[in-house]
Amino acid sequence: MTTDPSLDSPRTAVSNPPVQPMKANLGPGDVIRASAMPDLPPPERELTPVAKLIDVSKCIGCKACQAACAEWNDTEPEIGYNTGVYENPHDLTPEMFTLMRFSEYENPESGEFEWLIRKDGCMHCADPGCLKACPAPGAIVQYTNGIVDFIHENCIGCGYCITGCPFNIPRVSKTDHRSYKCTLCSDRVAVGQGPACAKACPTQAIVFGTKEDMLTHAEARVEDLKSRGYDKAGIYDPQGVGGAHVFYVLHHADQPALYSGLPEDPQISPVVRGWKGVTKTIGLAAIGAAAVGSVLHGLLARANKVSQQDEHEAEELVDHGIPRAGTERV
């Protein structure tokens, strides 16, 4: 893998993050597209495209990625029920951005039984249907490194992003009426770390780096699978959405649907493509074109802000090993 230390993206989620504090490198100047904002100024620079590779053949379905995701994003997935399967929660939710999906498959060719486990979540499409469908200015942005991020302050909870997504990923919260999905840990990536799920994955089934490195790695994995009799092993990086910044290595790349209904050839719905121009206009009319620039700037500038209070408490903890008086443990 590339080890050039001056590169603008983290190489891998496995290595330890930089020790020196790093200025967040995903700012307004790194946005290449934003929902309902056709007149966005061009980005100030081009970051190296990043990608998360999910190698289903190494995945043991342990759900460490789900736990890490909930921990990092500070979500509270509901304690539900068992419905006779291993998936929990039973679907993606506004509190659970990634989900292990399990399918039982009797391979008619080999006669072998297979338990196909796939980590589901946002694919970070190069041509994101959610962004295209979204009528709220600046609610969905795409950075030059490929990450597609939801800016919740701008979200109006209409759910068009779900319609626009060929993978059925975003979920709208019934509590705050905003849409949620995997951010590819943009807040971690911005400071040189890999996504939390990749960091937690015990078998390195989830790896992260530049898209180029990940493709090279994926090709080697496909070779290994072919040596084990999976003649149809391959890479799932759907071109119908322009390729993706989350992609898979599959043992049966010719049958993605085996993996809990992964689409064969995902495309942005023609309906979405048709309506996007209209909604954009509506969106702009609603908000006033002059405000667009400030919306974008204001929403992105908030990332990773640490208040003076937070800073002070952290220092106390480090210096004295105890939380400040009045800070209750919960």
Next chain:
Amino acid sequence: MTNAWTDIKNTDLVIVMGGNAAEAHPCGFKWVTEAKATRGARLIVVDPRFTRTASVADYYAPIRPGTDIAFLMGVIRWCIENDKVQWDYVRHYTNAAFLVKEGYGWSEGLFNGYDADKRAYDMSDWEYQIGDDGFALVDPTLQDPRCVWNLLKAHVDVYTPEFVERVTGTPRDRFLHICEAIGECSAPDKVMTSMYALGWTQHAKGAQNIRGMAMLQLILGNIGMRGGGVNALRGHSNIQGLTDLGLMSNLIPGYLSIPRDSEVDFKTYMSTKGNAPLRPGQTSYWQNYRKFMVSFQKAMWGDAATAGNDWAYHYLPKLDVPTYDILRMFDMMARGEVNLYFCQGFNPMLSFPNRAKVTRALSRLKLLVVMDPLQTETAAFWQDHGIYNDVDPASIQTEVIELPTTCFAEDEGATINSGRWLQWHWAGATPPGQARPDTWIMGNLFQRLRELYRTEGGVFPDPIVNLSWDYKDPHEPSAEELAKEMNGRALADLYDPKDPGKLLVPAGAQLSGFGLLRDDGTTMSGCWIFTGSWTQDGNMMARRDNSDPGDAGTFPNWSFSWPANRRILYNRASADLSGKPWDPDRKLIEWDGQQWTGYDVPDIAVTARPEEVMPFIMTNEGTGRLFVRKLMVDGPFPTHMEPFESPVANPLNPKLLGNPAARIFEEDLKQLGTSDAFPFVATSYRLTEHFHFWTKHNRINAALQPEFFVEISEELAAEKGIARGGRVRVWSNRGEVWAKAVVTKRIRPLTCDGKTVHIVGIPLHWGFTGAARKGFGPNSLTPFVGDANIQTPEFKAFLVNIEPAEGEAVS
């Protein structure tokens, strides 16, 4: 583990049987992924269920729970028949050539000397023929009919592929495919590793399951090799430390024995621990037992342990029975013979078999003290939780005291991983509320107890009053102080016995290795196998250098690995008789003409000449044991035994019940179920989403696997009218549970002895405390019987019945 987690990357073939490494040891399993991805290693899984490990395996075969011995003996038979034997290794490094006494024999599932009334063997003939010189007789040509090799061939003869299929339910073609893959690893440059866990130990013949694999690995020449070995995946993060430190009723630290009451004095005790070599020139390292024992006594009682008082041997408790294991203790408790139970970091209400009996036992205590970071079911055993804990609190008089303790992330010390690495850790968080380290609680208790003995005397106050307690704060010994004490130090200047003018270690200095221990009271060490972990150079356990010379996977400067920082046990066996590595690409150590050198600490004296001193220095023979003499109570070879509750009779002898040498209490014998009323085989296991009974207290883990379930095949579901996600009742002759049904293709009915055998899988993470939904554990159902040698409960194979249940549970 004979080897280490990191060493698994060196293997060619991983066989996971008796375990589910991806599920229960996901972080360690990364080394399997590494071996597969970088060396092209293959992974084979043999398990009653198609597990998460099987989901990433190259080949899978099902097996009926509790029939692993038949499978393994069948593999050994196949290897011998097809000449898949590492012959040079077997001839020189195993006891294949040793001649066994004429009296030893086996027929109809039993070895000679069986006494059905005592459920025990007279083992005196399970020994070698001894020559006039006092050494065992051997026949290096392996022609003598009484040599171990020929007895082994005769012993495994019954385990034909047909017999294996009939007993285990493993389809013959799958069994033979696996035999062939395993057989390839008899080549000196092909190595297999065995990864097993409680799927092998939690049987009434658990130790014999593991012996079966140890024998196979000796025959393949895979013990001592990089990428080889027999690797126990320990179930708790520090359970290796528990056994190392002797937290068993019959052990003291470093695998020394608690005396029996027949061993009235130190001389009698030591008379059975001479460990003279059985072949000329062999190391037989346990000859040093006395040095370890005296150093232990000095650590315990300091100046009060003297040569004049036999090193205070009379202070040690003496056992009147072989062990006071948990089954015996809870049986005694249930009979009202125990007043006070101090339960430290344990949750017997979910961990011990036959929960109804556990509840009954706890209810007869006067006082129960629970030390735990969490609120456990054990501490709450008296609370009424509806069907989840159906008791009448008013009828229980036991007083319960909970002492909250810190958890591992809140204190400092070493945990010992499966690979025997003592890894130091530092407190990562401040303990909540009034939680205290276990050492604080024990320190405070001890101070008060000793004061009572000092002021009030008692029948025998000496061992308490004279206990060595030389800590800066006697109320809370620090982790550093305890670690240094376990390592040991010189109590006087130690001079070189060969050169009396040469000072080796000055008085008071930490010892660098157990070779320095003495039996004259001039050294102390709390746990001899840990010597070297905290030396004059500091805390070796805190080392974090991840360099790996030769890419050997040994990482010699990362933490400390007992014994002597050795990463792979028996590593002398990785080289041939002349001292050259069997496989140059897998060099660990080699003989350079003068001494042993290489990537690991040699498991032999560094100047021991290769053709004279054999590799297995801990055995009296100098070899690995295919025939284990009388060291195991249920036989010198593993023989197929059915679980105590089984759907079929033992085809070797239909009259045998379970392991014929295993202890079972009368009351529990009566509670065994039979297959007419309980036709289905149940097995218990862990899930990745949870760790035992801890993580159900954590919201995220609880969300990932919220509710108790059982797993059954589609066939059984159809037969019983059970729907996926429906509610079922599962019951045994000891109890009942209600669960959701996971109906799956991952469990298939097996055909054993002409009968269809259905399997019910029961995971173990739910109880009635914590964040997850209330549920049950498999221990509500399991039989109260343990392994014949070490009493590990038979949690992996028992009989149940199942039916659909109406409605939702009311709690």
